[in-house]
Amino acid sequence: MKLYLVPTPIGNLKDITLRALEVLKDVDLILAEDTRTSGKLLKYFEITTQMQSHHMHNEHKIVNGLVDKLKSGLTIAMISDAGTPAISDPGFLLVRACVENNIDVECLPGATAFVPALVNSGLPNDKFVFEGFLPVKKGRQTRLLLLAEETRTIIFYESPHKLLKTLGHFCEYFGEDRRVSVSRELTKLYEETIRGSAKEVLQYYTEKPPKGEIVICVAGKS
Known part of the structure; x- marks a missing residue:
């Protein structure tokens, strides 16, 4: 009995590891965030392992049943739509x-969107804090006020339709001159990283509405 957490490509399918393919072929069951999305990946690599849906809306309901399956001797792999499971x-x-049930857990190394975004941002990466998605409404202002005093590089995930709002909040709470790096469509054909002050990056994306998955790196307070 064992649970494997298997990272999947964030864009370029060639980024999957040989070991990840081996695990996905050998396990008894694959837990997929969206079986339709993961089905395309498995089909591409000719993997026929059975899949089961496992996402934020049902994970509370099925966790005990999955533990029972593992205790019965099954090996299970968990994948998300892209990147490393459990990271946002x-x-x-x-x-x-x-x-808690003494079941072996092993996480394979592999794709995680914030790592290349941080490394190519040009911002200090010896110390950083990963925030994931900011609260949409309740708690957002409180979080931004707290992070305004953070001295380490801060990493966020954001959706394209909320990027301008978030960059505007950075200007308001962190200051217009705070250094920002926005990476989108990482590993894909139209990969792009825009660096500059919060004001400059906001202006850029005001003129060129963004598309695709986005990672924002923000310099810590001086």
Whole structure:
């Protein structure tokens, strides 16, 4: 009995590891955030392992049943739509349950969007804090006020239709001159990283509405 957390490509399918392919072929069951999305990946690599849906809307309901399956001797792999499971994606609940039930958990190394975004941002990366998605409404102002005093590089995930609002909040709470790096469509054909002050980056994306998945790196307070 064992649970594997298997990172999947964030864009370029060639970024999957040989070991990840081996695990996905050998396990008894694959937990997928969206079986339609993951189905395309598995089909591309000719993997026929059975899949089961596992996402933020059902993970609380099925966690005990999955633990029972693991205790019965099954090996299970968990994947998300892209990147490493449990990083701003489902996964934590099942991992915690496995740890509590003395079930082996192994996370393979692999794709995670914030790592290349941080490394190519040009901002200090010896110390950083990963925030994921900011609260949409409740708690957003409180969080931004707290982060305004953070001295380490701060990393956020954001959707394209909320990027301008978020950059505007950075100007308001962190200051217009705070250094920002926005990476989008990482590993894909139209990969782009825009660096500059919060004001400059906001102006750029006001004129050129963004598309695709986005990672924002913000310099810490001087």
